[in-house]
Amino acid sequence: MADKPHVLIVGAGAIGSFYGAILKRAGCRVSVVLRSEYDAVHANGFSISSPLGDLSYRPDHVYRDGDTPEQTADYVICCVKVLPTVDRAALLEPWVGEGTRIVLIENGINIEPAVADAFPNNPLISCLAFIAVSRMEPGVIEHKAFGQLTFGAWPQGISDDCRALETLLVEGGIKVQLAEQVVAERWRKSLWNTPFNPLSVLAGGADTVTMLDTPGGEALVRAMMAEVKAVAAADGHPLPDDAIDKNIAGTRKMSAYKNSMALDYLAGRPMEIEAILGNVVAMAQRLEVSVPRLETMQVTLAMRERLKADAPA
Amino acid sequence: MADKPHVLIVGAGAIGSFYGAILKRAGCRVSVVLRSEYDAVHANGFSISSPLGDLSYRPDHVYRDGDTPEQTADYVICCVKVLPTVDRAALLEPWVGEGTRIVLIENGINIEPAVADAFPNNPLISCLAFIAVSRMEPGVIEHKAFGQLTFGAWPQGISDDCRALETLLVEGGIKVQLAEQVVAERWRKSLWNTPFNPLSVLAGGADTVTMLDTPGGEALVRAMMAEVKAVAAADGHPLPDDAIDKNIAGTRKMSAYKNSMALDYLAGRPMEIEAILGNVVAMAQRLEVSVPRLETMQVTLAMRERLKADAPA
Numbered sequence: 001m002a003d004k005p006h007v008l009i010v011g012a013g014a015i016g017s018f019y020g021a022i023l024k025r026a027g028c029r030v031s032v033v034l035r036s037e038y039d040a041v042h043a044n045g046f047s048i049s050s051p052l053g054d055l056s057y058r059p060d061h062v063y064r065d066g067d068t069p070e071q072t073a074d075y076v077i078c079c080v081k082v083l084p085t086v087d088r089a090a091l092l093e094p095w096v097g098e099g100t101r102i103v104l105i106e107n108g109i110n111i112e113p114a115v116a117d118a119f120p121n122n123p124l125i126s127c128l129a130f131i132a133v134s135r136m137e138p139g140v141i142e143h144k145a146f147g148q149l150t151f152g153a154w155p156q157g158i159s160d161d162c163r164a165l166e167t168l169l170v171e172g173g174i175k176v177q178l179a180e181q182v183v184a185e186r187w188r189k190s191l192w193n194t195p196f197n198p199l200s201v202l203a204g205g206a207d208t209v210t211m212l213d214t215p216g217g218e219a220l221v222r223a224m225m226a227e228v229k230a231v232a233a234a235d236g237h238p239l240p241d242d243a244i245d246k247n248i249a250g251t252r253k254m255s256a257y258k259n260s261m262a263l264d265y266l267a268g269r270p271m272e273i274e275a276i277l278g279n280v281v282a283m284a285q286r287l288e289v290s291v292p293r294l295e296t297m298q299v300t301l302a303m304r305e306r307l308k309a310d311a312p313a
Numbered sequence: 314m315a316d317k318p319h320v321l322i323v324g325a326g327a328i329g330s331f332y333g334a335i336l337k338r339a340g341c342r343v344s345v346v347l348r349s350e351y352d353a354v355h356a357n358g359f360s361i362s363s364p365l366g367d368l369s370y371r372p373d374h375v376y377r378d379g380d381t382p383e384q385t386a387d388y389v390i391c392c393v394k395v396l397p398t399v400d401r402a403a404l405l406e407p408w409v410g411e412g413t414r415i416v417l418i419e420n421g422i423n424i425e426p427a428v429a430d431a432f433p434n435n436p437l438i439s440c441l442a443f444i445a446v447s448r449m450e451p452g453v454i455e456h457k458a459f460g461q462l463t464f465g466a467w468p469q470g471i472s473d474d475c476r477a478l479e480t481l482l483v484e485g486g487i488k489v490q491l492a493e494q495v496v497a498e499r500w501r502k503s504l505w506n507t508p509f510n511p512l513s514v515l516a517g518g519a520d521t522v523t524m525l526d527t528p529g530g531e532a533l534v535r536a537m538m539a540e541v542k543a544v545a546a547a548d549g550h551p552l553p554d555d556a557i558d559k560n561i562a563g564t565r566k567m568s569a570y571k572n573s574m575a576l577d578y579l580a581g582r583p584m585e586i587e588a589i590l591g592n593v594v595a596m597a598q599r600l601e602v603s604v605p606r607l608e609t610m611q612v613t614l615a616m617r618e619r620l621k622a623d624a625p626a
Binding site: 199202203204205206210211213214215216217219220223292293295296297298299300302303304306307308310 | 512515516517518519523524526527528529530532533536605606608609610611612613615616617619620621623
């Protein structure tokens, strides 16, 4: 590409609009596809405060979900929540052309196949965001800390596409870590998220300190982490022996922290239960790994969702 | 006793006042000790509708918790909720004299020692109530169905005291089943209560149909029942091989049912988590039986309680 590439962000919430800003700073053309926040962003662009400076920008094009695009993009970045009710492949389809690289910045385990199967000829880059960023109101984002992206080609390897994206992101001002085995990186993050996120929901929106300081709490979290670790190993991605100790110690060092699923729960928003927990349990069942604690959480949360769905509106 | 015995009910809620009515019909003197509902019952007695007829009665004496009794009782019947915050032995102490039989009509596993240890010289009768009864307002009770009491001397045997109490209860109009091994009967009831009650709370107040019909729900309940069964066996009270199948089949035959802990949860009342679940998990740990699913529920519920306790009022 002689010209700077054209980037399209699908699902430009807090995370998507932040990375859009980074790529904008790197000189890319950055367009976005929005649903409920179209009007605000179309009128005013994004207002983004950040330790990196003022990252506010006006996208080159603001599309409404369902619009016909003027052209397909060089990079389509998918930041949509991974929910059983959302067909991400269908959301991406209008914007993906020949040669478009699809970039997933999303949480969870085994979230790539639904997209990869729909676009078998497009390169797929799978990313994990380590970032503290919040949407304050439509189009208004507060970036608080961090921002590193860890990524690699899916299912593995570091492609030229990865290196090109790395160059842009570093130019834009964030740290990047390329991963030969991005699935291993997902397992590494899952070791924390898969126990803590659903547990915080079942515990009524509890923070990390409440969970760890309840009698039996740390032991339960450790036992759940050991279940995740066993599934990761069976999936071909063994985690280091001291991974659990380090995760617990790291969490103890933080002040009381409410994870994103706890916040979604408390705000009544949909939760990424399948991506974070359900897919791990499904893989455990396929690989015949015993995960009684994770199963207990998964089924109990499914009961809650069913109860909610059955409730009169 | 030439005269009809003097019965004192401690904790005369729906269940306590119902069995008081039965013993009143058998000609006993029935007094009650009340806390918050003293005024209503002192003024108007109990109004109890029932398939057995109108069971309304005025207790011979209505004591306020903390009163000095005129005399100790022949039977002190304890129907107090089993909660870590409630010292049942202290509540019973003023009313128990030499020879007073202590009768527990309460749910849970291993709930007798706290009382037995405080009154080592008094006979202790341990009862399980199979009854559908609700308190509608202070002193107003609706008995809907059943009413059978299963009981025996604790820790085991069928004493003359048991037979004497049986005679009174049958005279009063209910069915009684004497149990040589009352602890085994508690395990039998625990097989249902220990999985279903806490699970319904974690599932947000779900009923039996919601729980069993959620994908993976029946399998989870069965796995939890198997954990209870293993602890019962290690405690010397093996349950029949087909106990789980029968419990599931029986539950499937019922219409959607919200258990007492689910109702307590939805109403914001204290829940008997320790009696129903915590004591089973503690016993499993002592007997080195693996109960990962029950532990997950117990610790998660403890986290909820801690979160609630920490919350600003």
